[in-house]
Amino acid sequence: MTNHFIDFINTDVFLMIGSNSAENHPQAMKWIMKAKDKGAKLIVVDPRLTKSAGLADIFARLRPGTDIAFLNGMINYIIENNLYFHDYVLHFTNASFLVNPEYKFEDGVFSGLVEKDGKKTYDTKTWQYQMDGDPVIDGIREEAIKKDPTLQDPNCVFQILKKHVSRYDLKTVSRITGTPEEVLKKVYDLFGSTGKPNKAGNVIYAMGITQHTYGSQNCRALSVLQLLLGNIGIAGGGVNAQRGESNVQGSTDFAMLNHLLPGYNPMIYAHKHTKLQDYFDKDVPKTGYWSNRNKFLVSMLKAWYGDKATQENDFCFDYIPKHDNKNRSHMGIFSEMAEGKIKGMIAWGQNPAVGGPSTFQGRKTMENLDWLVVVDLFETETAAFWHRPEADPSQIKTEVFFLPAAMSYEKEGTVTNSGRWLQFRYKAVNPPGNAKSDLWIADRLFKAVKKEYQSGGKFPAPIMDMVWNYDIPGEDEPNIEQVAIEINGYDVNTKEVLPSFARLAADGSTACGCWIHTGYWAMDQEAGTVACKRRVNKDKSGLGLFPQYGFAWPANRRIVYNRCSADPAGNPWNPEKALVKWDSLAGKWVTVDVPDFAVTKPAAEPGGQPTPVPPEQTVPFLMQEEGRGRLFAVKGVSDGPLPEHYEPIESPVQNIISKQQNMPLATRFKGDASKVAEIASPEYPYVATTHRVIEHYQSGAVTRNCPTLAEISAHMFATISPKLAQKIGVKTGDDVIVETLRGSITCKVSVSGVCVPMNIDGKEVEVIGMPWCFGYQGIAKGAIANDLTPSVGDPNTSIPEYKAFLCNIRKASKY
Numbered sequence: 136m137t138n139h140f141i142d143f144i145n146t147d148v149f150l151m152i153g154s155n156s157a158e159n160h161p162q163a164m165k166w167i168m169k170a171k172d173k174g175a176k177l178i179v180v181d182p183r184l185t186k187s188a189g190l191a192d193i194f195a196r197l198r199p200g201t202d203i204a205f206l207n208g209m210i211n212y213i214i215e216n217n218l219y220f221h222d223y224v225l226h227f228t229n230a231s232f233l234v235n236p237e238y239k240f241e242d243g244v245f246s247g248l249v250e251k252d253g254k255k256t257y258d259t260k261t262w263q264y265q266m267d268g269d270p271v272i273d274g275i276r277e278e279a280i281k282k283d284p285t286l287q288d289p290n291c292v293f294q295i296l297k298k299h300v301s302r303y304d305l306k307t308v309s310r311i312t313g314t315p316e317e318v319l320k321k322v323y324d325l326f327g328s329t330g331k332p333n334k335a336g337n338v339i340y341a342m343g344i345t346q347h348t349y350g351s352q353n354c355r356a357l358s359v360l361q362l363l364l365g366n367i368g369i370a371g372g373g374v375n376a377q378r379g380e381s382n383v384q385g386s387t388d389f390a391m392l393n394h395l396l397p398g399y400n401p402m403i404y405a406h407k408h409t410k411l412q413d414y415f416d417k418d419v420p421k422t423g424y425w426s427n428r429n430k431f432l433v434s435m436l437k438a439w440y441g442d443k444a445t446q447e448n449d450f451c452f453d454y455i456p457k458h459d460n461k462n463r464s465h466m467g468i469f470s471e472m473a474e475g476k477i478k479g480m481i482a483w484g485q486n487p488a489v490g491g492p493s494t495f496q497g498r499k500t501m502e503n504l505d506w507l508v509v510v511d512l513f514e515t516e517t518a519a520f521w522h523r524p525e526a527d528p529s530q531i532k533t534e535v536f537f538l539p540a541a542m543s544y545e546k547e548g549t550v551t552n553s554g555r556w557l558q559f560r561y562k563a564v565n566p567p568g569n570a571k572s573d574l575w576i577a578d579r580l581f582k583a584v585k586k587e588y589q590s591g592g593k594f595p596a597p598i599m600d601m602v603w604n605y606d607i608p609g610e611d612e613p614n615i616e617q618v619a620i621e622i623n624g625y626d627v628n629t630k631e632v633l634p635s636f637a638r639l640a641a642d643g644s645t646a647c648g649c650w651i652h653t654g655y656w657a658m659d660q661e662a663g664t665v666a667c668k669r670r671v672n673k674d675k676s677g678l679g680l681f682p683q684y685g686f687a688w689p690a691n692r693r694i695v696y697n698r699c700s701a702d703p704a705g706n707p708w709n710p711e712k713a714l715v716k717w718d719s720l721a722g723k724w725v726t727v728d729v730p731d732f733a734v735t736k737p738a739a740e741p742g743g744q745p746t747p748v749p750p751e752q753t754v755p756f757l758m759q760e761e762g763r764g765r766l767f768a769v770k771g772v773s774d775g776p777l778p779e780h781y782e783p784i785e786s787p788v789q790n791i792i793s794k795q796q797n798m799p800l801a802t803r804f805k806g807d808a809s810k811v812a813e814i815a816s817p818e819y820p821y822v823a824t825t826h827r828v829i830e831h832y833q834s835g836a837v838t839r840n841c842p843t844l845a846e847i848s849a850h851m852f853a854t855i856s857p858k859l860a861q862k863i864g865v866k867t868g869d870d871v872i873v874e875t876l877r878g879s880i881t882c883k884v885s886v887s888g889v890c891v892p893m894n895i896d897g898k899e900v901e902v903i904g905m906p907w908c909f910g911y912q913g914i915a916k917g918a919i920a921n922d923l924t925p926s927v928g929d930p931n932t933s934i935p936e937y938k939a940f941l942c943n944i945r946k947a948s949k950y
């Protein structure tokens with residue numbers, strides 16, 4: 136989230152799209168309802184009439200997978216009707232920047248599409264800015280970019296965007312999405328009303344947006360919208376992902392993703408990083424805040440390898456395993472496992488037998504493993520895959536180890552919420568039986584591996600030289616404080632715990648495991664504890680910032696890009712909700728949130744005082760190389776500089792907006808898991824989507840083992856419209872069979888107005904919703920929805936297309 140939950144009280148209009156907060160983020164919903172009590176409006180955009188939709192001022196139903204059409208339609212409407220925030224767009228976005236005149240968009244494809252070995256990629260040369268010098272060699276320096284402040288040049292970003300979205304008129308959007316034109320217009324007018332200096336529009340999104348073959352472009356469309364309306368960097372605004380598991384934000388921050396290192400630094404790749412200097416040359420930008428990335432990387436290596444990491448040996452850069460540039464996402468791993476190339480797996484706090492795409496094939500694939508370790512609270516479907524109902528255990532060779540883990544209340548540590556707030560949690564009770572904390576298990580696992588290497592082995596140094604100093608004499612649990620200090624960062628010489636990442640250096644004098652967390656373990660004298668343990672319930676701002684409640688990364692900043700809350704001269708757009716302000720009399724900045732820009736610059740003379748940076752010299756989007764919000768993405772996404780509507784890989788209709796049916800770069804794999812039905816397949820005529828329910832958590836391991844919840848929600852079900860129920864001859868509670876090309880399941884049917892047939896360009900399309908929280912373990916058992924989903928995904932993230940695929944449904948015969 137650019138903003139945070141309590142900040143919702145500052146919002147005037149919410150656009151909740153592809154998120155059902157009432158069920159999945161009830162705490163977020165609490166703040167939305169508080170804002171509604173003060174007069175805020177809520178728009179919900181979803182294929183189903185959800186519990187959130189029931190609380191909305193406007194509910195816009197759309198066909199799964201058509202959000203880009205919906206959003207590009209809104210962007211078009213906002214531009215056509217002059218609803219955008221002109222001064223914000225001109226000064227804070229790249230609207231006026233000129234793009235290479237060779238940039239083209241034709242028939243759903245951007246210029247630069249190349250195909251090599253059957254794999255499509257974009258060469259992004261024609262998407263770059265016109266500038267003095269070569270952006271690839273020199274970096275994107277803002278001052279060197281050619282601009283047209285009148286926004287009239289046909290090659291300027293604003294005109295390119297305008298032209299691109301002009302195809303998305305109300306009628307076309309309605310034909311694609313199935314949302315009636317008058318509902319579209321109502322939504323566009325209401326959300327468009329937030330493009331004014333004193334209005335805040337808040338975009339709330341989650342899995343309905345991301346789980347598509349163009350999930351990243353869906354997110355881009357939301358960002359473009361919010362930039363146009365001047366809703367980024369202001370109180371009550373923002374693009375606010377409702378993150379998943381309570382600590383999924385923390386796990387992404389720590390790079391539990393195959394292409395990242397901690398703190399959103401890119402992974403080290405074999406094909407381009409032979410030595411540290413290669414990383415500096417290719418992945419440390421020359422401008423923008425990421426130009427400090429060398430400091431973050433060297434400090435991380437110092438945290439990992441301590442005294443062994445020296446300038447002479449590239450700070451042990453060679454010790455880090457290099458990514459081979461193959462698809463190492465969930466689907467990539469399962470695809471290689473299917474080919475027999477992966478022999479062992481540790482499923483640590485995950486349940487891929489239920490949660491992954493195409494799980495029927497996925498479970499079968501796991502039979503190729505020689506060994507499987509499951510670290511979990513329960514014997515999950517994954518741990519039990521070898522004695523699952525459809526398998527013969529005598530034919531499965533996999534050796535399975537189960538390590539019982541302590542759950543969150545049985546151990547201490549931090550949790551990072553969607554609003555980037557890190558809060559320390561204390562242990563409430565001891566874990567049962569032999570269950571151990573994940574830290575304990577990781578510690579013993581590392582020590583066991585190290586012991587093996589003591590007697591030799593290939594390249595033992597990366598293991599033998601690693602800093603591992605977490606023992607407390609006489610204690611069983613590792614020293615979590617020591618781990619925290621390593622993550623936070625410290626001065627290598629003085630051992631001072633660093634208060635800010637501004638102190639990190641690339642010369643080996645600082646160590647830091649994750650730069651964005653620097654400061655979270657620094658002492659707050661006034662609060663009497665370290666930052667993430669603070670619970671000071673004071674908020675002088677009146678805007679809900681609560682600066683001494685936990686710690687928000689980065690730098691305890693609660694609203695990122697907050698320079699944009701004031702005009703170029705530093706006067707807050709909305710004085711009642713000022714975050715930063717240039718005091719022209721005093722000649723300095725006055726800030727209530729931690730400013731997201733340099734407010735002072737160091738003194739010219741040694742020993743002198745820092746001097747204030749005047750407003751015209753500040754940078755609104757300091758993470759970007761060009762310092763501006765990107766309406767047009769010259770880099771960052773691989774699959775297009777502007778969002779464009781494509782159909783889901785499995786779709787009931789032809790794409791009507793271009794000849795390009797699907798995302799050209801979509802991730803696909805060989806094998807049954809990736810088999811997809813043809814367009815408008817007669818065998819699979821219905822659109823299916825998957826969703827969560829309030830009673831169950833995720834794959835259901837925790838909640839289906841809880842007797843009360845198992846009783847409240849005991850059966851797997853598919854929701855269909857009354858019309859479809861009549862057609863296939865079923866009523867609520869009957870058994871149905873749902874089938875796709877990947878698999879088939881039997882479950883109960885629920886008939887209600889939650890789903891209704893949609894009019895898609897004159898064709899009636901039925902939508903079926905299914906939860907994915909059931910499995911064959913636990914107290915409440917039921918069919919696994921993911922047996923139906925396809926293993927196809929987004930080219931940037933490889934997130935699977937869980938939210939839009941084709942199926943058939945029929946009544947299950949009793950005998």
Ligand SMILES: Nc1nc2c(c(=O)[nH]1)N[C@H]1C(S)=C(S)[C@@H](COP(=O)(O)OP(=O)(O)OC[C@H]3O[C@@H](n4cnc5c(=O)[nH]c(N)nc54)[C@H](O)[C@@H]3O)O[C@H]1N2
Nearest residue numbers: 153154155159199200341342343379380826827829832833
């Ligand atoms: N009770 C409960 N809470 C949870 C979880 C849980 O399992 N149970 N899981 C947690 C996790 S890990 C996550 S990631 C979050 C997820 O939170 P959400 O994203 O809110 O969860 P979903 O219900 O999967 O999807 C949200 C909505 O997207 C809609 N949708 C489907 N397809 C589309 C589409 O193409 N466009 C649009 N606009 N909407 C679409 C669905 O109908 C659904 O209502 O929830 C977290 N919170």
Ligand SMILES: Nc1nc2c(c(=O)[nH]1)N[C@H]1C(S)=C(S)[C@@H](COP(=O)(O)OP(=O)(O)OC[C@H]3O[C@@H](n4cnc5c(=O)[nH]c(N)nc54)[C@H](O)[C@@H]3O)O[C@H]1N2
Nearest residue numbers: 484485486487490510511512540542825833834836907937
């Ligand atoms: N069809 C469909 N599929 C989906 C989705 C969807 O919307 N539709 N959503 C996707 C999303 S957003 C997500 S996040 C994934 C989730 O997919 P998974 O991560 O595979 O599913 P979970 O059920 O969250 O698995 C978490 C496991 O961790 C265990 N656990 C809980 N606490 C601890 C702990 O402290 N330590 C350890 N070691 N274990 C613990 C739980 O018992 C559980 O078995 O599923 C994805 N799958």
Ligand SMILES: [Mo]
Nearest residue numbers: 378379380383
């Ligand atoms: Mo998630």
